[in-house]
Every structure is written in structure tokens, then in C-alpha cells.
Amino acid sequence: MSNPLLDQGGLPAFARILPEHVEPAVDARLAACRAEIDRLTRDVAVPTWENFVEPLEELDDTISRTWSPVGHLNGVMNSDALRAAYNACLPKLSVYATEVGQNEDLFRAYEAVSTLEHLDPTQRKLIENALRDFRLSGVALPAAQKARFKAISQELSQLTAKFSENLLDATNAWSKLITDPARLAGLPESALGLARQTAQQRDQEGWLLTLDMPSYIPVMTYADDRDLRFEVYQAFGTRASDQGPHAGQWDNGELMERILALRHELAQLLGFANYAERSLATKMARSPEQVLRFLTDLAERSVAQARGELEEVRAFARAHHGQDQIEPWDVGYYSEKLRVHRYQISQEELRPYFPVSHVLSGLFGVAER
Secondary structure (H helix, E strand, O other), rough: OOOOHHHHOOOOHHOOHHHHHHHHHHHHHHHHHHHHHHHHHHHOOOOOOOHHHHHHHHHHHHHHHHHHHHHHHHHHHOOOHHHHHHHHHHHHHHHHHHHHOEEEOHHHHHHHHOOOOOHHHHHHHHHHHHHHHHHHHOOOOOOOHHHHHHHHHHHHHHHHHHHHHHHHHHHOOOOEEOOOHHHHHOOOOOHHHHHHHHHHOOOOOOOEEEEHHHHHHHHHHOOHHHHHHHHHHHHOOOOOOOOOOOOOOOHHHHHHHHHHHHHHHHHHHOOOOOOHHHEEEEEOOHHHHHHHHHHHHHHHHHHHHHHHHHHHHHHHHHHHOOOOOOOOOHHHHHHHHHHHHOOOOHHHHHHHHHHHHHHHHHHHHHOOO
């Protein structure tokens, strides 16, 4: 049976991809890429855009077309087998990325291409970015620091994956079965239908609420039961932490500390004062101070408007619903009530006018224009 992850034609065959396809496909792809890089750096005496850069760009695309479907499936159809296959490949991909980024033969070849006069602006920009990324991968570091950079990169890839796993597990662990329909007063039919369907899928009777967005947002926006809104809000806001209904079970606190420490060390290896400077090396902003000035200015321009809108919601809740104190789990609910009161239309009433097929075609139409 052919491996669908090695099929480079057309869209990914998601329905055919199985966990046992992942590691063999990644191994085969990385081996082919390493062989091609070795051939290019050995055989191409005078590197140009056509004989050197384009083939390397195509290599990057083949890796993306193999790995991106795996990452997507791991996010939306996570299972123990797929997670194990995904995690087994992370160190391999990290090692490969560091190898390429620290390959001095590649770096010198890109430098040679950068001196060619016939490059168009797009090609020249890509070469400039590639040279920047070589430096950010530690190509100019001494051997011992290169090795440390590689070790940090591997550990970071595993830690960030574990962070996402904890968040996913904490999200999936919480649910609330409702058997009294009165507790779901205010929820639109679409949300009720989804909750009943979710319960049926888990062989339960009633309406099952989860922390997935299609369930969470309707509860926070429409549920009349304030205690229910608070319970769902608290469960959502404390996922993967030392607080809430699963306190400490998937706590990301120590992971965050370790990730921050490693990022700081990596940035200093490259000569940056901190990771914020390293992050901005690939962005438009020139310094952390410039970013902070922008955010401070944005806050100063926005806070008066935000406070005014919040006061409108408070006044409406007090005058029309007898609610004197507004908490975070009340804001979405009373904001929607105010919108309906003011404009006589709810977000739910707009839903039939925006089916996904129309929205997608409109989105692509705008992009084309």
C-alpha cells in the first residue's frame, strides 16, 4: 500500500492517512532531502537561482506537504497512536532544521547567489531572508555553541508540543451533562442541537456542553443561567493550570518557565539581549521598546472607548435585568442582550445568511480581487 503522505500531487488525502504512515514518510522525506542537499553542495560549482535556490525551495515544499497534514490531523483528530507518531518525528524534524540552518556550505552558496545582479526584487528578498535565517540558526557560532543551540531547539520543539497536548487534554477532559432543559434557557436551537448531538455521540442522554468553541461561545453569549455561565467560564479560563476543576492535572506552569528560560538562552547564544529581540529579527518592528510604545499608544487611544462601551452594558444590565454587578462571564451575555434591544436583531438571526459555502466563496473572491 502506498503512503499517502508521500503523494505530492493534489490536496492531502486526509481520509487515508493513518498513524503508521507518519514516521516512515518523514524518515523517507528527510533522507531524500539530505541526499539532495549533499548533491547540490557537492556538484554545483557556480550556484544560481535556477540550479541551487529553486531546488532547495522545492525540497522545503515537499517536507511541508508531508508534515503539515500530520500537524493538522494531530490538532483536530488527536489519538494516542497519532500523538505518539507525531512526537516521534518532532526531534527528527528539529535536528534536520538545525542541520540545514547551520550548514556552512549552504550558507556560502546563498551568499554567492546574493551577489548576482539579475535577481528580481522577490528573489533578492528571499535570499536576504534565507541569509538572515542561517544566522538565526547559529551558522556563525563556534562548534560548542552550535551543539548547544541544536540541543535547545530539540528540547523546545518537544516542550511546545507538550504544552499544546496539555491544553488539548484539559479541554477534552471537561464536559457537563445537562438533563434539565430549563438550565439551557436562552440557548439558540443550533447550540441545543449540537449539545444533544455531542451527548448522543458519547452515549449519554440530554445535552452535553464542552469547552470547544462551538459549545463555549453560545453558552457565554446566550445562556440565561448565570451559574452555568460562570462554571463554563471558570473551566475554560483555568485549562492546563494549577486552578479550576482539573487543577494541576495538566498544569503548563513549569513548562512555561522552562520554555522561557530556553528561549532566553537561545537568544543570548545568538547575541541578542533577550528573546523579544530575537523574535523581532524577522518582523517589521525594530525593537521591543517600539512594540511597547505602539501597544501603550493603542491602549491610550482605546481605553476610553472600551470603558464607555462597558459602562453602557452595565447600565443596560442594571436597568433592564436588575443586575448591579457585571462579571467577566456576564459581558458577552448582556452585550448580546443590548445589541438585540438596540437593533432588534441577534447574531443567531444572521446565521442563515452566512452559510459556510457562501462565506468561503466570498472570501476567495475578495482575495482574488
